[in-house]
Amino acid sequence: xxxxxxYRRRHRLVSMSPSPSHPRLPPPAGGEVRxxxxxxxxxxxxxxxxxxxxTPEERDRAARFVFEIHRxxxxxxxxxxxxxxxxxxxxxxxxxSFEPGPHGKPFLPEYSSTGPWFNxxxxxxxxxxxxxxxGEVGVDIELHDPRRATEDLMExxxxxxxxxxxxxxASCERERAFFDCWTRKEAFIKAVGDGLSFPLHEFEVRxxxxxxxxxxxxxxxxxAAGWTLRDIQLSSDASAALAIEARxxxxxxxxxxxxxx
Numbered sequence: 001x002x003x004x005x006x007y008r009r010r011h012r013l014v015s016m017s018p019s020p021s022h023p024r025l026p027p028p029a030g031g032e033v034r035x036x037x038x039x040x041x042x043x044x045x046x047x048x049x050x051x052x053x054x055t056p057e058e059r060d061r062a063a064r065f066v067f068e069i070h071r072x073x074x075x076x077x078x079x080x081x082x083x084x085x086x087x088x089x090x091x092x093x094x095x096x097s098f099e100p101g102p103h104g105k106p107f108l109p110e111y112s113s114t115g116p117w118f119n120x121x122x123x124x125x126x127x128x129x130x131x132x133x134x135g136e137v138g139v140d141i142e143l144h145d146p147r148r149a150t151e152d153l154m155e156x157x158x159x160x161x162x163x164x165x166x167x168x169x170a171s172c173e174r175e176r177a178f179f180d181c182w183t184r185k186e187a188f189i190k191a192v193g194d195g196l197s198f199p200l201h202e203f204e205v206r207x208x209x210x211x212x213x214x215x216x217x218x219x220x221x222x223x224a225a226g227w228t229l230r231d232i233q234l235s236s237d238a239s240a241a242l243a244i245e246a247r248x249x250x251x252x253x254x255x256x257x258x259x260x261x
Contacts (some may be wrong), residue, residue, distance in 0.1 A: 025087040028116060028133040031249045035139065035232060035242060036084050036256045038127040040076040047072060050079025053094045077122050084129055084256055085118060105193040119190050121240075128232065129256075130242055130247075138191030139181040141232075141240040149178040157185070159204040161215070167209055175210070179239035181207045184229055187243040188214060193229075205229060212241055 012094040028034045042050070051059060058078055063070040079093075085108070086093030105119070117132045123143045130139040154163050158181065166177045184205040192198055203224070206213040212231045214224040228249050234238035242251065 006044045023083065027088045028131055030133055031246060033130055033132045033137055033143055033244055033251045034088075034243065035251060035253045036080075036129045036131070038077070038080040038084075038129065038251065038256045039120060040080075040125045040127055042072065042076055046101045050075050050083075053079045053082045066140070069226055073122060073125060075119060077127050079127075080118050080127060081118075081129060082105045085116075085131070088116065088131060093123065099151075101193050105190065106161070121142060121186075121190070123238065125232075126238065128156050128240055130244075132244055135194065135245045137242065138187040138189065138193075139232075139240070139242045140186035141234070141238060142179050142183050142186075143238050144175060144179050146175055149175045154178070157200040159201050160205050161204050176209065177207050178211070180209060180231065180241070181205060183239045183241040184212050184214075184231070184243070187241040188227070191243040191245060212242070238242060 015094070026034070051062075052073065054062070059075075062071045062075045062078070065074060082093035082096055085091075086096055088194060089096075089111075096108060099109050099112070100106055107117075115132065115134060117135060118130060118138050119138050120127065120129045121140045122128070123141045126141060126143070128139045128141045130137045145215050154166065158166075163180055166174055166181065169177055185200050185203070188203065189198055189200065203217045204215040206215055210231060210233070212229045214227045214229045215221065217223040226247060227243060228246050229241065229243045230251060232242060232251075232253065
């Protein structure tokens with residue numbers, strides 16, 4: 001489990017492109033995965049700064065959201081993705097060129113063979129960005145909404161063992177277990193990058209609290225052993241998890257923000 005350290009370090013990006021006076025953000029090294037937490041509620045001036053990093057196509061995509069709150073969150077999330085990756089790579093964030101993979105997962109074509117590999121997830125006004133030095137990575141965050149933790153969703157998307165394990169728990173534990181299980185499964189799917197072509201019930205994760213693990217992939221336990229699955233403990237009202245195709249890795253949690261001084 002990755003525990004939130006209370007954001008002792010806040011990397012304050014005070015320029016839109018790296019410079020000698022504003023050094024690059026620390027990149028992941030070796031078997032590391034660096035996870036950045038971002039708040040999608042903009043302070044004055046931040047929304048305009050994030051929008052300035054986007055391409056015309058990205059700004060058009062943001063504008064297509066019906067509600068302003070969704071336009072703001074998408075703009076802040078995409079801007080944070082560009083800002084963190086740009087400063088990690090020593091690049092102007094606005095210069096990065098993303099392309100969608102076969103199932104929509106964005107990647108940087110010029111770094112497709114060397115990495116870093118990355119994945120972004122957001123729920124409400126919170127976002128997580130995972131950057132890995134080696135290997136496909138997936139991350140997921142979900143705010144707890146009791147209306148979603150239903151038997152019907154478990155029946156459609158959870159493996160038989162997952163359903164049985166959660167149903168055997170005390171009623172006060174089931175909601176948390178549901179969202180822990182959901183984020184563990186989503187993190188794996190996002191790392192694989194196959195989207196709905198890889199049904200959620202065809203692989204199984206451990207449902208025990210604070211004990212994430214991938215147990216089997218289409219019944220193959222040896223295939224699952226090649227993956228690392230970890231919880232990210234953020235707060236009592238949210239679940240989050242990270243998956244990476246590696247037998248072991250170290251995971252560092254950081255807080256991202258623009259300069260608010």
